[in-house]
Amino acid sequence: MATPVEAEAIEKESTEPVAPVEAVEEESTEPVAEEATAIVAQEERVVEEPQEEEEDEDLDLLPDLGYDPNSAHDDFNWNITNKGGIAYSKEEIKSYLDQYDSTMKSVVENEIVKGYVTAINDGDIVLDINYKSDGLLPLSEFRDTPDLRVGDYVEVYVEQQEDIRGQLVLSRRKAKLLRAWENIVDSYENGTVIKGTVISKTKGGLIADCGGLETFLPGSQIDIKPIIDYDSYVGKTMEFKVVKINETIKNAVVSHKALIESDLAEQREAIIASLEKGQVLEGIVKNITDFGAFLDLGGVDGLLYITDISWGRISHPSEVLSLNERISVVVLDFDENKKRISLGLKQLQPHPWEILDPTIMEASVVKGKIVNIEDYGAFLEILPGVEGLIHVSEVSWSNQPINAREYFKLGQEYEAKVVTIDRDERKMSLSLKQLAKDPWSEIEDRFPLNSRHEGEVKNLTPYGVFVELKEGIGGMVHISDLSWTKRYGHPSEFTKVGEKIDVTILDIDKDNRKLSLGHKQLEENPWDTFENVFPVGSYHEATVLRRDDRGAIVQLPYGLEAFSPIKHIRKEDNSLAEVEETLTVKVIEFNRDDKRILVSHLRYLEDIRREADEQVKRERDGERQQVRQAVKKQQSTIEKTTLGELEGLAQLKEQFEQQQPEKEDDSKE
Numbered sequence: 180m181a182t183p184v185e186a187e188a189i190e191k192e193s194t195e196p197v198a199p200v201e202a203v204e205e206e207s208t209e210p211v212a213e214e215a216t217a218i219v220a221q222e223e224r225v226v227e228e229p230q231e232e233e234e235d236e237d238l239d240l241l242p243d244l245g246y247d248p249n250s251a252h253d254d255f256n257w258n259i260t261n262k263g264g265i266a267y268s269k270e271e272i273k274s275y276l277d278q279y280d281s282t283m284k285s286v287v288e289n290e291i292v293k294g295y296v297t298a299i300n301d302g303d304i305v306l307d308i309n310y311k312s313d314g315l316l317p318l319s320e321f322r323d324t325p326d327l328r329v330g331d332y333v334e335v336y337v338e339q340q341e342d343i344r345g346q347l348v349l350s351r352r353k354a355k356l357l358r359a360w361e362n363i364v365d366s367y368e369n370g371t372v373i374k375g376t377v378i379s380k381t382k383g384g385l386i387a388d389c390g391g392l393e394t395f396l397p398g399s400q401i402d403i404k405p406i407i408d409y410d411s412y413v414g415k416t417m418e419f420k421v422v423k424i425n426e427t428i429k430n431a432v433v434s435h436k437a438l439i440e441s442d443l444a445e446q447r448e449a450i451i452a453s454l455e456k457g458q459v460l461e462g463i464v465k466n467i468t469d470f471g472a473f474l475d476l477g478g479v480d481g482l483l484y485i486t487d488i489s490w491g492r493i494s495h496p497s498e499v500l501s502l503n504e505r506i507s508v509v510v511l512d513f514d515e516n517k518k519r520i521s522l523g524l525k526q527l528q529p530h531p532w533e534i535l536d537p538t539i540m541e542a543s544v545v546k547g548k549i550v551n552i553e554d555y556g557a558f559l560e561i562l563p564g565v566e567g568l569i570h571v572s573e574v575s576w577s578n579q580p581i582n583a584r585e586y587f588k589l590g591q592e593y594e595a596k597v598v599t600i601d602r603d604e605r606k607m608s609l610s611l612k613q614l615a616k617d618p619w620s621e622i623e624d625r626f627p628l629n630s631r632h633e634g635e636v637k638n639l640t641p642y643g644v645f646v647e648l649k650e651g652i653g654g655m656v657h658i659s660d661l662s663w664t665k666r667y668g669h670p671s672e673f674t675k676v677g678e679k680i681d682v683t684i685l686d687i688d689k690d691n692r693k694l695s696l697g698h699k700q701l702e703e704n705p706w707d708t709f710e711n712v713f714p715v716g717s718y719h720e721a722t723v724l725r726r727d728d729r730g731a732i733v734q735l736p737y738g739l740e741a742f743s744p745i746k747h748i749r750k751e752d753n754s755l756a757e758v759e760e761t762l763t764v765k766v767i768e769f770n771r772d773d774k775r776i777l778v779s780h781l782r783y784l785e786d787i788r789r790e791a792d793e794q795v796k797r798e799r800d801g802e803r804q805q806v807r808q809a810v811k812k813q814q815s816t817i818e819k820t821t822l823g824e825l826e827g828l829a830q831l832k833e834q835f836e837q838q839q840p841e842k843e844d845d846s847k848e
Contacts (some may be wrong), residue, residue: 188769219543227676286310287346288337291354296331306335311348320351327679334358352391356563358823359390361362363431364388367421372438374417380409387419387433394419400434404465404475416739450479451513454520458510464500472496474508474522481520483508490525490564492550499524531564532605543597544614549587557587559595559609567607571593576612576619580638618651619692626652628684631701644670646696648680654694658683663699664739664776666732710737713766713776721764723748723756731756733764741766747779 294306375389419433429464595609634646686695768777
């Protein structure tokens with residue numbers, strides 16, 4: 180029989196949830212648990228052993244003690260006897276209970292604990308976390324650990340100490356996510372390194388799985404060099420540093436570049452500490468820009484400017500270099516504070532001027548291509564790094580202005596004559612025109628005065644037209660020598676660049692290499708005839724060509740142009756004549772020497788009015804004269820008629836008087 184205290188402990192234990200068999204076996208490995216199990220087994224044996232006589236005696240005593248054997252045994256008073264039991268003091272009982280409790284963990288919900296795999300059966304895993312009951316988890320939560328075996332330790336998340344069935348509820352997935360987030364936060368705060376697997380590509384970068392949590396790896400943070408093919412990284416396991424986190428949505432941004440840069444920082448410090456000007460290094464071209472190329476010197480970058488790539492002129496570094504090319508360069512300068520290194524490639528070769536052919540001297544003829552064009556001339560490259568200047572004055576024997584940017588083209592090849600050369604200063608001047616004989620030496624014979632020639636219009640200025648008669652020889656036709664009859668505001672109204680034009684030689688200035696040309700002089704001066712055709716006071720039909728605030732230019736017959744002041748082109752209704760309107764004008768001034776004609780439509784109208792008034796006056800005077808003559812004639816006729824009528828009237832009066840008495844007599848009768 181167990182003592183009342185032991186029975187109470189056993190009864191208390193019976194109220195706890197029953198753990199799986201495996202869990203019990205696991206707990207029996209502990210010393211204290213073995214002792215407790217032995218005590219329980221001993222009590223069970225004591226109860227099960229046949230004690231017929233003693234039981235009979237006890238049963239005989241039960242009625243006397245007030246116990247009814249037919250009632251529920253829970254009402255039995257265990258304190259009435261301790262026969263067959265093991266007596267423990269309170270101190271011993273407390274000690275045993277403390278030892279038993281010390282073998283159990285204090286498990287708290289929503290925390291991560293480590294458990295021991297005790298069994299793997301039928302897709303489930305039994306896990307002992309040293310708690311009063313074991314946990315049961317599905318095997319599907321351990322897909323990331325296919326080699327899991329009995330005896331392994333794993334971390335799990337305690338969701339509930341007891342569910343409605345009294346079972347311990349654990350989660351491996353939540354433990355992984357929580358532990359992964361803790362690692363991410365630790366990496367962000369302390370700079371620790373985490374591992375992850377790139378699972379997919381997204382806009383602007385990659386998605387990496389870091390311990391079960393998806394993180395974003397920007398494209399700029401994959402490597403120190405630009406990455407074009409993102410797909411090649413999918414499926415790779417990489418190390419990262421966390422550079423940004425969002426606690427609210429449990430999101431993070433990671434960087435692989437930060438790890439590389441941290442590794443390179445030490446290498447960079449070591450390389451910069453050992454740098455010296457003039458030191459030759461080997462590097463790999465990692466990036467090419469318009470102004471130069473960046474080289475990887477083994478952990479530190481250096482800049483190779485475009486002007487230090489070649490002794491010759493190049494428009495872009497890609498003409499000489501290519502990506503990932505390994506080249507040797509020399510250190511030109513470096514700044515330890517700013518970590519900048521300037522490199523040179525051309526400095527590894529001797530300067531072209533130092534190895535220039537000694538036979539090239541003044542008067543030598545060289546050949547090259549145009550590599551640079553300025554307003555004052557063009558540079559001809561003889562060898563890479565050896566250039567000569569062709570000044571605009573050395574292009575042609577003509578004094579006609581030459582626009583170097585229009586005359587020369589990059590890449591054109593020319594032969595030129597060396598005018599000056601200075602090897603110390605590394606300068607050379609060249610000439611194109613000196614390759615040919617000076618045409619001005621025999622200008623009078625080839626282009627005598629008043630001779631007629633055809634030339635090409637090369638340039639137009641506000642004051643004239645430059646015409647080239649032969650290569651190196653040209654002259655200017657002044658705007659006033661273009662036409663006898665028309666006045667041009669600009670030579671572009673008469674001709675265009677590139678057109679052919681006939682001219683005559685008006686003057687030769689051999690010293691200054693100038694020719695004065697004329698175009699209108701090819702025809703006779705019509706102004707000798709115009710003086711008779713357009714005398715002052717004559718009337719002509721004119722068409723308005725142009726009009727401004729001062730007046731209008733009108734065209735007279737024979738293509739002659741005249742000027743009419745603004746007030747002289749008002750019409751009869753006081754409105755101004757419009758362009759292309761035809762008017763009758765009166766010549767009010769003719770200047771043969773200045774070749775100027777002034778005309779007026781107003782004077783023509785005044786003359787018309789005056790002539791009309793005079794015509795009316797003349798007509799009136801004629802009418803008056805005719806009236807006078809008619810009146811005079813009528814008066815003479817009237818006088819004759821009046822005398823005859825008087826005589827007849829006298830006769831009638833006399834006859835009337837004779838008849839009057841006869842009528843009176845008849846009336847009396």
